[in-house]
Amino acid sequence: MTEPLLFELDTKGRRGYALPKLDVPTVDPADHIPTKFLRKQLDMPSLSELETVRHFTRLSRMNHSVDIGFYPLGSCTMKYNPKVNENIARLPGFANIHPYQNADSVQGALKLLKTTEQYLAELTGMDAITLQPAAGAQGEMTGLLIIKAYHNKKGNNKKKILIPDSGHGTNPASCTMVGYEVVNIKSDDRGCIDIADLKANIAPDVAGLMITNPNTLGLFDENIGELATLVHSVDGLLYYDGANFNAIMGWTRPGDMGFDVVHLNLHKTFSTPHGGGGPGSGPVGVKAHLKEFLPTPRIVEKNNTYSFEDQNNDTIGAVLGSFGNFSVIVKALAYIMYSGKEGLKDASAYAVLNANYMMKKLKDTYYVPYDRFCKHEFVISGKTLAKQGVKTLDVAKRLLDFGYHSPTIYFPLIVEEAMMFEPTETESKDTLDSFIEVMEKIAKEAVENPDLLKNAPISTPVRRLDEATAARKPDINFYQKP
């Protein structure tokens, strides 16, 4: 990479600022701190403020973010996060409070949390919400622990969770974390759950079915009512992975589809920063029969006064300190309130419209395996490029040269050479058209100059990286260089 490390920019003696003249007596730390705790040398780089600012600014310019360009990563909802959210979260009344303050000194914050719970309950059709989980994966684990607590309390002997083969990768991982065995359910030729295969796997030891609706192919499973009945017939519970909630806000609700547990990703659907810009937030909603298992403490309201309630024998316990990622929740509530019911409904409608527009346009150049009306995302296959030896990975890398983030690739697993796009509602038709044009150009390049794609990206600060070795044998410590 062209940008040196701070340690390489180090010039001994250089400082970011000068301290004022010492106006207290000097003491030797060795007289006050046991020597075993004292370090002889502190390896910190010495730089001026300007050098430091330029270093980080240069790094930031190498990054891709939704504020720089289109980010059509599937099942991730990389929508634009309005800056007003940030302004609101930074108001001193929100930013300068501490989680260990007495409840009577943070009544507004507690009211805000309670209000968010109520809005999310209304949007999902659930009876109670916890805002604690820090992100989607922790939300999944929380939801599954609740399912487990429910079965344990009833004395149900449950061992398995069913997951369709189009499911998100985190789903089986979360099930395994809480000690359930995962059973894969096949998809039918329309891309939805194969009812016959589900029936064949429904058994008394099934703890639940974990699905996204719409699923990772962007397809809404119209059989959801029948699926719910089947799972409930063995006292299994239905879990809703909310990663794709952006497709249905205000149009339909998991609670009405028969789901018992839901998690949402505020950092996807509710316009709070995602990925490195986080942290995330993964609230979990439950129907009334599971309320007693929710994490504690719960916020309760009595005569307009808010307090914490900790007494509950059946709770799964706290899953995160300090009641969740508060500032993220502030941003999400701001988004819900200024959008309003109609605004959220519109957001989902435009997300679905944009996805269908893109899919229809791309159909001329790429293979669409499930060619029917999609919701907020869709999947195409790069397998038609195989003749030239070009793979989906090459297309994804080439997109970087045009200033776009790549789509999700090789997922869902049931589509060969998959590319999964989610444009979101915040992109204009012009952006979508420019992107489609680039995708067509890349398809043409694949035929005329396949090497260009195989060597892509060529214009990024670093070229194609050895991602597997980087993940398996990371070299991230400056001082351990051979």
Add this chain to the structure above:
Amino acid sequence: MKFSKEHEWVKLEGDTAIIGITDYAAHQLGDIVFVELPNKGSKLEVNKVFGTIESVKTVSDVFAPMTGEVIEVNDELDANPALVNEDPTGNGWIVKIKVSNPNEYDQLLDEAAYKAICE
């Protein structure tokens, strides 16, 4: 050479079994970028996972087609995992084991039977 339902192949030479993944499996996985190998001396148990293979698409378990002790691993795969794509049944072999139960070999599929399950 015989085959398992989990897409491994076995060549039995005396009481040494050479094990790898099949051409079909390597093709399905796509570009292989990492092969996690067992340690020399470790025990493989038939039908149990003994390693993983990571491709650009996915991470997949590798199952032991026979029981035995690992006597040699293909260290070349560390530097060049793509060998599994290039020559899955030759230079892309994964481990050699000293088999504990040679009868397990008879339980494996012959080429025709394996081909039938791949279709």
